Amino acid sequence: MLLVEGPAALSGVSALGRLLLDQHHADRARGWRTAGLVSGYRGSPLGGLDLLLQRGAAVFGRHDVHFVPGVNEELGATAVYGSQLATQLPGPRFDGVFGLWYGKAPGVDRSADAIKHGTWMGTTPRGGVLAVAGDDPASKSSSLPSASAQALAECYLPVLAPADVADVLRLGRIGFELSRYCGSWTGFTVVTDVADAYESVLLGEPVEVVTPEFEWDGRPWAPTRHPGVDIPRARAMEREVLEGRPAAAVAFAAANGVDQVVGAADARLGLVAAGHDYACLRDALDRLGLTGPELDRRGVRVLRLGLVHPLDAAGLRRFAAGLPELVVVEAKRGFVEAQVKEALYDLPDRPRVWGKRGPAGALVPVDGALDADRLRAALGPFLAERVGAEHVDLPKPARISLPLARTPFFCSGCPHNRSTVVPEGSLAGAGIGCHTMTTLVGRSEGFTQMGGEGAQWVGAERFTDVEHLFQNMGDGTFFHSGALAVRQAVAAGTTITFKLLHNSAVAMTGGQPADGAVSPAAITAMLHAEGVVRTVVVTDDPTRYPRSAPWAPGVTVRHRDDLDEVQRELREVPGVTVLLYDQECAAELRRKRKRSPERRPVVRINERVCEGCGDCARKSNCLSLEPVETELGRKTRIDEGSCNDDLSCLSGDCPSFVLVPPAERAEVERVEIGDLPEPVRPARANVVLVGIGGTGVVTANQVLATAAVLDGLSVRALDQTGLSQKAGAVVSHLRIGTGRAGQVPAGAADAYLAFDPLAAAAEPTLSTCSPRTTAVVSSAAVPTGAMITDSSLAFPADLPQAIAARVARSLVLDAQALSRRLFADTSCANFLLIGAAYQLGLLPPSAAAIEAAIDRNGVNTATTTQAFRAGRRLALDPAWPPPPAQADTPFDRRADLESYQDKRLADHYAHFVATVRAAEHAAGTTGAFTRAVEVNLHKLMTYKDEYEVARLHLSAGYPEGTRYRLHPPLLRALGMRPITLHRTARPAFTTLHRLRWLRRHPWLNPFGATHLRRTERRLIRDYQRLITDLLPALGTARYDALVELADLPHLIRGYESLKLTAIAHYESRLAALRPTPAGQHPTSPDTPAATLGGPGR
Template sequence: MSKKIPSRFLRESGTEAFNGNELLFKGALETEGGVHLMTGYPGSPVATFFDVLADCSDLLKERGIEARLANNEALAVAAANGLQMGPLRALVVFKSVGLHVASDALALGNLAGPHPEGGTVIVVGDDPWSESTQVPADSRFLARHLFLPVLEPSTPQEIKDFVNVGFQLSRAADLYVGYLITTTLADGGGSVVCRPNHYPLTNTNHPYELQTYNLDLANKVLLPPRTGRRELELPERFERLHREVDRLGLNRLHDVSGVDELLIITSGLAYQYVRQALSDIGLDKRIPILKLAVTYPLNRRRIEPLLARFKHILVVEERRSFIEDQVAEIAIRFSQSRQGPIASLWGKQFPKESSGFPSALGLNASIVVDRLPRFLRAIDSPLARVAAKDIDSELSIISRTSRLEEDLSARTPTFCPGCPHRDSASVLLQIKRQFADEAYMRRRHGCGAIDLVFHGDTGCYTMLMFEPNTPLMHNYSGMGLGGGTGSGIDPFITNKQVVFMGDSTFFHSGITAISNSITGRQDITYIILANDTTAMTGHQPLPTLSQDLLDRPIPAQEIENIVAAVTGRACPVTRVNPEDRKAYRRTLEQTILADGVKVLIADKECGITFHRKRMRAERAEQSKIGFVRRQVQMNVTPEVCEYCLECTNNTGCPGLTVVSTDYGPKIQTDLSWCVNDGACARVDACPSFEEVIITRRRPPTPRGHKIMLEDIPDVPVRRSERVWRAWLAGVGGMGIGTAASILVVAGQHEGYSVQFSDKKGLAIRNGSVYSQIIFSPTGQSAGMTLGYGKADLLIGLDPLEAVRAVNAKEKFRVADPERTATVVNTDASPTIRMLLGQDSINVERLEAALRQVSRPGMYFSARITSLCERIFGTKLYANITMLGVAYQRGLIPVSLESLKEGIRQTIRADFKKNLRAFDVGRKLVSRPDLFADLFGEQQAGPRTLARTVREKAAYLNMRRLGKRRALRGDRPGVGGRRRLPDTKLARAYKHMVFTTLRACRELDRESMSDLAIRIYDLIEWGGLRYARRYVERIRRTFLADSETHGFAATRAVIWNLAKLMLIKDEFCVAHLLTRFEKLRRDRQRYNVNPANGDRIRYRRTFHPRFFGRQVDIRTPHWTLYVLRNLRFLRRVIPRWRHEERLFLAWYERLVDGLAHIQPAGDDYGVYLEALRTVESVTGYAEIRRPKMEAARSKAEQLLADLRHAQQRRLTSAG
């Protein structure tokens, strides 16, 4: 399929904005003579480079440029080595840990050197802050070990231009060149000046015949004694490198005339930090700076004069001292041959044994601002006095940003919604638990309990290390090494062992691991997670597919055939779909228990690619007929949900969320993130999960269609005369990168010089993400990251992540109450720990923290995602809506036309809808009153008690009057219709509620409302007599309770007694799934209007147990109406729900005991705790029973301890 070539890459002049990975590609295109081969292996932060190659596949094929993914990094370097047999150029790209893999091939290739007219540049993506890399990254040291020169760009412009420079250095020095790019530069970017592209004349469309007799075998094929001879030539090759560096003017001294006291040496992104820090403290162009582009090897002849001239040299670099060590070595040799003083060298240590710049993690401008003045004062520099005012001002900002210290919930990454690995993890968690159960193993497999050992590996499945899957990863050695890790412990343990391996990892290095396991006689099961893509790094193609990176046909390789060929069929291989949970589990148990090396292929497409295909099909249907005829959604009925959290603890799926209900928190699907793969339902935890099938005959009425978006007041353009900075914070999947791209295009369109930096890595996997945007007016320069307190605008798509951006315990601290305006969405996205019930988010506390760091009057908050869900049916437009809010409040210094152009260029497929979302944000600012009803009860105020009782009575009336007559309200006027009188049941309900509330009038309103709701539900469950049984105990408890304790015991009994009395048996569940309240809520949730021809249907599978065995039954919806009317069978069937009824009877005795004892003082607290023990009793069947026993034992122990304490008090008193 032909792809349109992005026009930016064809520009030959002018200014254009690119991200760092795009700049690498554009730099390759601009390289003199062209680049012939681009290859490597994807990994953060340079994985996007390969997506750019795929996007530009037609250009590459047209120009005969070879671009491919290697199976691993060593093979990529080997390809570059082979390319140097001819006058050709290779660009090899991988991340820092890939350099470890490639080092053998790179050592040989670099020592042999490139072709005299060729060249090789090795791009290595480093991660100084360890945000997406498993080990600390500083590839400069390994490059030095390999004699590989290191080239470090500092700015977006240099990222592009230094690709050509790298090839010039490679050719001149007869060496490969290491090109180091860090996360901020790779994932960030900015405006650059474009130059003409160069395409290679010798290319895949015009190949040539290699003349082997012309090859320089003596220098290119190395073994001793040739190796030693080439090593002796390295000094001369380095000298040629230095001459080319000088010729190109790469290592530049930004001198200051007459200043000989201090020189700063820096490189890479640290140069930006130094320049920004000097500008902030008023010392820009007051201190000489040696900016190094080539940081290894340093040219002794260029450093020695500086050592002689300056009194102090300060080295500013990220991570360990690499440049500083080289300068120190030169200084030692220089001092041995020179008479007289030389400069004192500082960097990681300052005078008087004080610490200097940190050796671990990265730097930022504020760290430099904090340390540099301290150094100037330590050496008693006059500059410290000259800049005292600016220094104090900056230090005061740093001090202000250090005041807010919040203990924030960690947002750990997890598998995406629909990820096939979740199926495997969920089943393996269950298997691990049951294999450790002696009784289960004896009954099922005739052997003792087994403690499974899981070895870690690299891929999406590395996230098994995080909750809820932590039992499935016990160690980690690196990519393709999980089986090898097991080989070390295998001879000494009897445990069965398992290792996960991705299909990309299989081709990277996993094949040799399997062979090694057979050779080592291991007892291990390889689970190869085959999802047909390199998902962790952005969905690059695999050898299992029939197209390569450039969509060229290739033979698809089958994993089974490869394993069989390698192992001689000594290793059994089984392929199974993990979505078929029962068959998958059965196969897994059999495979794991078998002896020897086994391979099981879990074959299911990546959830992201599968969902993208489905979305494309839906968009095509929408474009063709104006709507989607049929949609299937996963739904959870909150009334049936017990909040046992079995679904979240077994899946950790971010497609689930927590909602507030009358019965406390419940689980629900997040319509914006759930992809309906059914993993949550397949856990078989409870009957609350159901598939909702929506069919339509005509386009639905748009939500929020009554909101007119015309007549939005214009906002005067406030073009910034100084550098303007913004920070966008959110969660992966919220569209932070999209919003940032819109601002980048808008800023470029407005005429600013734009720079940006995004956090990617684990972005799409529910992790914390952010973007930094910097607009610089013409003639002003700025770094591409924000220092402490430097944000002019903070946009928080999630309140937790917004506070993380300003929290002093984090590394960002971007907000300052004297500078920052804040726009925040107060709908918090749950963390995984929240979904597991281990954590909570207090939005009010988060808002208070954000107000504390925002300018007075410049704080705006609203439930933006709720608004978008009501208007658009999804929260995925919240990012654009918030841009509209920020623009309308005058916080973005660009014109409306520029922002619209940003939306148009960034989101081409759905421009009109996104523009409407932008206008919704603008309208929310100018006319917030129009949106009050869309925000629901939270905006309009709490539901009154009288309204609650009236609604419940109306539902009871439906039994006799029918839906239409029972729910009609009073209509004024001549043609109006009056509400019909209540039925006898409804009148009895109202009487029971109001008499009970009158008897308990001191209760708070919330407790009264809870009581009214529960009386209604108990009438529905068992009739008036059953509800009266509940009410009588509430009244007795209230009379025995104490206002001093806020009637805490009564409130506990209101909740917990109803919880136990509402036994969710088959009849109750059928009733809850068919009552009108649920149907009305579902219609609103899915925008279903029967009058428009819409229809909603349900598909459910129940899992009852007969004679101890679970049976799966697919139940038509109509049968539930029959089942709910059979509740009289509760009295007929012997021992029906006997355990729950016994537990209820025990709790009723416990409640009655309170009325009899009337505890006071400390005794009250103990009894209250006993009443609350049943709050932990949740779930169905075997999930619920152990919790009942535990709650009962705990309560009885508390009361026994209480009686003993009372007895001791009586004895001591006597």
């Protein structure tokens, strides 16, 4: 999009990149030879600007636009100041250099001194500086809510506020010219809903710039420009900076129509709003029946401010003339409101000015971000009373009760999954970066500003009995400013361990290198020089370092499996220590592997061997380990589509893991889609897409927006991601032919595409639906981060049905299962739903435009197009494609027991179950008790000893070359780690399976004498006695209590110590539900089986 002319779809961040080229083109058209410099520091909502500049380096280079990332915001601002110095030094190569500084709101705060010095020193007539502040008023991905206009104003900058993407291009150009004219840097606030927006714009349109005839101090305006400012010169310039430049900025803005007025000339009410707040206000007015013509008819006048500081007092007075009342609509504190009151204060007929306060108290909210819904609710009663607005309270349907939330979580294979875990009894501090998410799962206590990590402990440690703190810090933060916090801790003599993650990337999606980064060895040298007492490097692959690696004195390198031991050692060391955890960002590794021709073994879990205990998930905290319900209970499955090959799951105490040789893409079922009739498409639509971060929700929205532009439609899209790029809820809004702001208001959605039912059932997203909405819903139950770490949690049932109850009509599809069946992975699931939505007549773009947009996206285009077409077919026939010819047969537990041991055991099981079934039939109960016995007796009788694990691996049919991860009892007893069997595995398994007869002879069975095996055999006998004792109570006692007792063995999961812990929990629960009668004693582990009526085992 950098070089496109004419209609296009562009994001707010992309518009900043395009702005640089537009400025260069405009200068060239005037015959000026200018260059550009961009510097600053990444951070949402401007987190993608550096990527855009890096990827487009060739294009920007041809236009003499240079990108120099700042190590931090302050130094980036100082570099941009240097861009104005260049032409005042000997031998300038250009007529001028325009500079663009960028940073999120906290970066504005830390850079205030640099920005003040830069703007005080001035700009050049053919240079100019735009200081772009990324504001996050709702604190979606920031530690604090933010609004930077006031901070920029305090730095002596005029401040512009774009309302949308088109405004970024128009006001951005004006901002550079304003900076050149008045001599100050120009502040430019871009809020999240503008940066993350994706809108149709007309590229290549010239911006006409007018230079005003403005005088100050009795002479034509000419700002003072100095290559440097000393104290006497600074004093001499103060009046110009505080009075002259602001006046020149106002004159320039007025001459170029930066502020605009709409509405009635003879109005009785005025509304004032700036930037994106104006777009939200107009949408709110539309919802209140105050559309364009109605504003005139009902006497409402609206002032759209582009320049929020300094305010054009003369223009404001003209706007306010004749108005009895005026309302200032702005987010956060009343910054504009105060300027409005000051400008109107000395008028004899000044209007009453409302804003944060109204006639009845609070009016415009001071907290969070403003949107059409909040403004409609806040202003509705006021406007109804004043001008007859159509204010009707929207109905509030009952919320869907959700025991779980789709919260952010670390990527699969993320080093933070393991590195942020601390030993029991230790405290950890969080900071800025991915590890902030540890606060969501209770692994850290609070966080600091970026670069302050650990300094809070300097102030706290002497006032608490806690003697040590682990402080998480990323390498990006370390190079940004965190190194100073380490220095502070050393200087203060603090006892602290910095857990410094070196993952070669910053930002929550990877892909962006840490500016100023150096190697782990160089970091240890820096730490040694700072006075750190001890540094230990922990890594997933200690062999990656050469023997000659230049580590600092005393540095040791340990495997990540030793993490807990290393942390316990370091917390006992007085002074400052560092645990340098070196493992590359999982998201970035995934990108590299996709580009690499090398094919790696695939880690899989043999679900029959798996006990569903969740130990692998607890050890790895990996989202790719999905709990799945099977006929044999809950198991764990690896989602190969999201797996990043970290292999941390192999640390789980479980023999179910296998490494399968890489194979060609799995064969998929070939199905004919057939002819697809064209639906009747709407001319305009509000569409909401809801899904999971990292699954292509944003891509889907941008494809649809691009398709709308290709069809010549007006479009506004907004991706609300925040701290959710991976695993959290992502909500995308798409407005085609309607609205001024990107967010779909409450009750206004025409189409609701629920890619994830859990995220889609949550408020306030679901409130966009109404009885006129059509929903297309995926029923796939994708586990949350909480479900990964707590195997007792279950995915909420009936969410698609609950969503369907809130809308006019709905179509429910298991999109992930269909995508896996049709395309061998789940990456196409979203476009199955999009295809269905299109065929239902919910989307304005044509099918040809959507497919062209898919092609433009350039990723997996053929398969994605087929998925779109398959989704269309599903809307016509939800039963398509027909089920596979061979359906799964029910699991035969009796046959399984015969394979497990022999016919004798299988017959005993069948006889016992038949006895229970007959007793229940006689009692006239429902059969749930028998089903519980059937399932749980089989579970207990087929305990997974060495013979059974061998059988189950043999029966899985894994290909030649498969490797098996095992931890035999002998190695476990010797304290050795698990081993991996390759060529010897199958012969060993075959031999073990043949020796299963040894189970019946404990004195011969080499594996049967352990405490666990004896306990497993006892449990079978105890359970049969329990059930026998309960049979007479069928039909007389509480039936559900009897079923619960019969089903209790489902609590028993895991291997070795994990299973023994689970058994203790099971027996404790059993004792609570069924106290042991007086005089009866539990059986001993070695009680002969014959005395209990069971077969010898």
